[in-house]
Amino acid sequence: KQEVTQIPAALSVPEGENLVLNCSFTDSAIYNLQWFRQDPGKGLTSLLLIQSSQREQTSGRLNASLDKSSGRSTLYIAASQPGDSATYLCAVNTNAGKSTFGDGTTLTVKP
Amino acid sequence: NAGVMQNPRHLVRRRGQEARLRCSPMKGHSHVYWYRQLPEEGLKFMVYLQKENIIDESGMPKERFSAEFPKEGPSILRIQQVVRGDSAAYFCASSPNGGSGNTIYFGEGSWLTVV
Numbered sequence: 001k002q003e004v005t006q007i008p009a010a011l012s013v014p015e016g017e018n019l020v021l022n023c024s025f026t027d028s029a030i031y032n033l034q035w036f037r038q039d040p041g042k043g044l045t046s047l048l049l050i051q052s053s054q055r056e057q058t059s060g061r062l063n064a065s066l067d068k069s070s071g072r073s074t075l076y077i078a079a080s081q082p083g084d085s086a087t088y089l090c091a092v093n094t095n096a097g098k099s100t101f102g103d104g105t106t107l108t109v110k111p
Numbered sequence: 112n113a114g115v116m117q118n119p120r121h122l123v124r125r126r127g128q129e130a131r132l133r134c135s136p137m138k139g140h141s142h143v144y145w146y147r148q149l150p151e152e153g154l155k156f157m158v159y160l161q162k163e164n165i166i167d168e169s170g171m172p173k174e175r176f177s178a179e180f181p182k183e184g185p186s187i188l189r190i191q192q193v194v195r196g197d198s199a200a201y202f203c204a205s206s207p208n209g210g211s212g213n214t215i216y217f218g219e220g221s222w223l224t225v226v
Contacts, residue, residue, distance in 0.1 A: 004153075034214065043202060043219035044154075089153060098144070098167060099215070101153040 002027045002094050006102035013080055014110050021075040021105045023090030028068045034099070035064050035075050036089040044089065048075070080109045113138065115205050115218035116185075123224045130190040130197070132221045136205030142166075143186045144215060145178055148200040160186060193225045 003026045013019055023033070032051045036044040048057045048064040050073070056065040063076040077084060087106045091099040116135040124130050136143050141162055146154040147170075159167040160180035171178065175193075180186040190197055200222050204215040 036217070041222070044217040046214055046216065049214050091154075098156050098159055099146075099154075100156070101146075103153040 002030075002092060002100040004090060004092050004100050004102040006088075006090055006105050008105060009103065010106045010108075012108040012110065015080060015082060017080050017109075018076070018078050019080055019107070021077070021088050021090075021107070023073040023075070023092075023102055025071045025073075025092045025100070027092075027094060028071050029094060030068065031093045033064075033066055033073050034091045034093065035062075035073075036091060038087045038089055038104070040087075047088075077107075080107075082109045082111045085109050115140075115203055115216050117201075117203050117218035117221050119221060120219065121222045121224070123226060124193050125226055126194055127192050130193050130223055130225075132188040132190075132201050132203075132223070133185040134188070134203030134205075134218060135185040136203075137216055140205035140207050140216075142206045142208060143180050144204040144206075145186075145188050146202045146204065148202060148220075150199070154202060157188075190223070193223070195225050198223055198225045 005024045007022045030052050034049045035047040038044050050057050050066045061078040066073045085108050087104040089104045090102045093099045118133050143160045145157040148154045156170040158171050158178045175191045177189045200220045202217050202220045204217045206215045
């Protein structure tokens with residue numbers, strides 16, 4: 001059974017800092033891994049999707065890496081801004097469309 | 112192209128009543144997934160449906176919960192005789208097909224409160 005763990009559960013940083021969010025999973029036989037952002041009381045916004053054959057994906061100030069063999073992914077946020085404050089969820093897809101989510105990292109960026 | 116549409120966004124039900132949550136997938140998407148997010152927790156998979164078929168319902172509670180995705184119209188998640196523990200956010204997602212390479216797109220969620 002796939003289990004996904006996100007560390008830390010919460011993170012508070014001053015504006016401008018670079019930061020790394022971690023995601024680990026127990027079953028390396030994955031199809032892809034997706035990072036989402038969730039604002040309070042809102043739905044999920046897809047940030048980055050990494051296929052199992054890829055090592056990383058980049059979008060603007062975000063960079064996500066994937067190391068399947070060690071069961072790890074990181075989300076790197078450069079030059080953090082208060083608008084980045086949200087909960088970040090990692091989801092691992094081991095079967096078509098059926099994703100296992102971590103419990104998320106709640107990020108607060110202080111101005 | 113509208114995204115995944117869920118309604119109602121917020122629903123309040125008394126214990127014992129029925130709750131019906133609707134999900135219209137993105138245009139051209141024929142695969143729908145339902146997830147539940149309990150307070151302070153991550154999303155948990157409930158069920159995966161294609162038109163008129165339930166593909167995987169391994170995450171559905173054995174009783175009171177059912178889901179359908181008819182040939183016409185939205186997907187429905189139905190919860191009978193709701194209890195306080197059913198209070199959660201219910202998210203629907205869709206994809207064009209069940210392929211592993213596809214991004215799945217989430218709706219804004221339906222927040223169910225059982226009083």
